[in-house]
Amino acid sequence: MKAVLITGDRSGSGKTSITLALAALLSKKNKVQTFKVGMDYIDPSYLAAVSHRPCRNLDSFTLNNDQVQGIFRFGCRGADIALVEGVRGLYEGAEALDDTGSTAAIAKALDLPVVLVVSAQSITRSAAAIVKGFQTFDPKVRIAGVILNNIKGGSHKAKAVAAIEHYCNVPVIGAIPRMEEMQLAMRHLGLVPYREGSGRGDFDARIDTITNMIGQYVDLDRLQSLMKEIHPAGDTPTLFDKIPAPDIKIGVALDEAFNFYYADLFDILATCGVKTVPFSPVHDRLPDADGYIIGGGYPELFTKELEANDRMREAVREISRNGTPVYAECGGLMYLTGRMVLKKGWQGSADEQTSAMCGVFRGETRMPAKRVVSYVEGTSGPDSPMGSAPFRGHEFHYSEVVLGNDTKFSYTLSRGIGIRDNLDGAVSGNTIGSYTHLHPVASAGMFRHFAELCRKKI
Secondary structure, three states: OEEEEEEEOOOOOOHHHHHHHHHHHHOOOOOEEEEEEOOOOHHHHHHHHHHOOOOEEEOOOOOOHHHHHHHHHHHHOOOOEEEEEEEEEOOOOOOOOOOOOOHHHHHHHHOOOEEEEEEOOOOOHHHHHHHHHHHHHOOOOOEEEEEEEEEOOHHHHHHHHHHHHHHOOOOEEEEEEOOHHHHHHHHHHOOOOHHHOOOHHHHHHHHHHHHHHHHOOEOHHHHHHHOEEOOOOOOOOOOOOOOOOOOEEEEEEOOOOEEEOOOHHHHHHHHOOEEEEEEOOOOOOOOOOOEEEEOEEOHHHHHHHHHHOHHHHHHHHHHHHOOOOEEEEOHHHHHHOOEEEEOOOHHHOOOOEEEEOOOOOOEEEEEOOOOEEEEEEEEEOOOOOOOOEEEEEEEEEOOEEEEOOOOEEEEEEEEOOOOEOOEEEEEEOOEEEEOOEEOOOOOHHHHHHHHHHHHHOO
């Protein structure tokens, strides 16, 4: 099979819409496995939709090289092409003086050629200087080709292409004009995960718009010629391969309000002898299970619907009180508070809006609040339903969870903010709610501990 990594010179370069279109176009004749660098849920939801295979995340802050390579090998099984989308600029990462958490680190860990998307708005010859700088900044990263974005016209394209190919000795395989229709379509898609779309026909139409436009300006044959022939060792064991017969069930909240899950979670749970049972806090009754996971998402957009399903809220509160294990991340944490308060002006509202939530934790969620985007590092204590372990993860939220002063916390953070004062992982019995998103491979031991706790409750 063949593989390549698509990245940008900066955030906003257009790499997301370009990678999405390339995945869709290549999937017409090939089995394409997509990957996304970094801790992200929204871009993978679209890449999975167009490739019809689960998109998998690769992040060198939370994962070591063996784990990155194991996920890559497992994901590539049965595929013809592996397409990896980078995050932000090629060299942006967690630190200033090393590439941990960056796209460059993943390119080196997997030894993949890189196609650099450069926003060439208002520049021509300077585009070559940008590419040259990226080439020399880390010689271990091999930039194999360039796609120019935001090209104004023929003269603009000709000058930029000639400069890059002369000074940088790499081919320009695409030059995409600035198109307002594509900008609007991508901006809309970028707001919500694919699954959440109330009418995915509209979403599919927007994806088609992006794909058709970009397909006119990128040479797919030249792109494939730059790809590296790889042999991902499909028979080499990975941590996903030993799957026992399931003997416990874990309910997983999965609907338009809760859908932030890494694809690897379901594979990791399967290795723990878990059968996952999807359910909707918006529409369903709580299914019978030995434990429950309520992931992140946008519950703030569905407060009235969540409040209206009072049977679900009461059932979640009851099973938590009875000691059934519950693990909740971010949006799931918000759902477990007593109420959600949306301030005046939120989504254009004229008044403050308050909706009842589950009440597992005494306190409330307030929105909007300070935007928090950060890697997280910390330790899970012995009272945690996830077990005692060091961990790394990610937090991304616009909300503030205010809990009672007597709340117990099982996570102590050395990096990140958490719920308050660098504490996260609020605990009530066998229920834990946190702002921290864990990568299921990096934290596989914690999920195994949670599964064992569920097993004890049989």
